[in-house]
Amino acid sequence: MISTEFECSILDYNIEEFKEKLKKLGIKLVSEDYQKRYVYDFEPINPNSWIRLRTNGEKTTLAVKDIKDKNAIGGTSKLEVTVESFAITNEILNRMGFHPRNYQENKREEYNYKDVKLKIDYWPQIPPYIKIEGKNEKEVLKAIEELGLSNEKITTLDVESIYKQVYNIDLLNIRELRF
Numbered sequence: 174m175i176s177t178e179f180e181c182s183i184l185d186y187n188i189e190e191f192k193e194k195l196k197k198l199g200i201k202l203v204s205e206d207y208q209k210r211y212v213y214d215f216e217p218i219n220p221n222s223w224i225r226l227r228t229n230g231e232k233t234t235l236a237v238k239d240i241k242d243k244n245a246i247g248g249t250s251k252l253e254v255t256v257e258s259f260a261i262t263n264e265i266l267n268r269m270g271f272h273p274r275n276y277q278e279n280k281r282e283e284y285n286y287k288d289v290k291l292k293i294d295y296w297p298q299i300p301p302y303i304k305i306e307g308k309n310e311k312e313v314l315k316a317i318e319e320l321g322l323s324n325e326k327i328t329t330l331d332v333e334s335i336y337k338q339v340y341n342i343d344l345l346n347i348r349e350l351r352f
Contacts, residue, residue: 180306211273228259246310277350289316
């Protein structure tokens with residue numbers, strides 16, 4: 174089933190201050206993951222649609238992501254399935270003619286706040302940032318307001334666009350994004 178991702182990111186926020194805020198509110202760390210992923214393009218290439226194979230070592234997923242509106246909290250749709258093996262799924266995709274445009278790593282801390290997921294994403298070469306994900310736009314906006322997060326630092330850009338537009342780093346030119 175295709176789902177809509179209702180999420181946004183908050184850039185340039187003091188992560189230690191954010192963690193302290195969560196601690197004071199009694200919001201505890203739920204998980205800490207090291208993620209690795211391959212990103213594949215369709216033929217012909219569509220900059221707003223791609224295939225992602227991702228694992229955190231325990232769960233591996235294969236997804237097709239489609240950006241409908243980079244400026245909307247619900248602007249990205251995802252079709253995702255759990256697969257058994259990161260390596261074997263990559264090999265299957267290779268044999269089907271899909272070769273990764275790049276390999277990426279990131280670290281993620283996840284917290285739950287009511288029905289919203291609060292994530293701190295750490296990516297190579299850029300400062301960490303906060304992601305807020307909910308079941309709908311209203312939940313996301315309510316969490317932002319209740320947590321007192323600054324509206325002017327909010328973006329709905331995807332990771333590749335954050336790298337390119339905010340930090341002037343073109344991920345398409347980086348075959349392996351590692352720590």
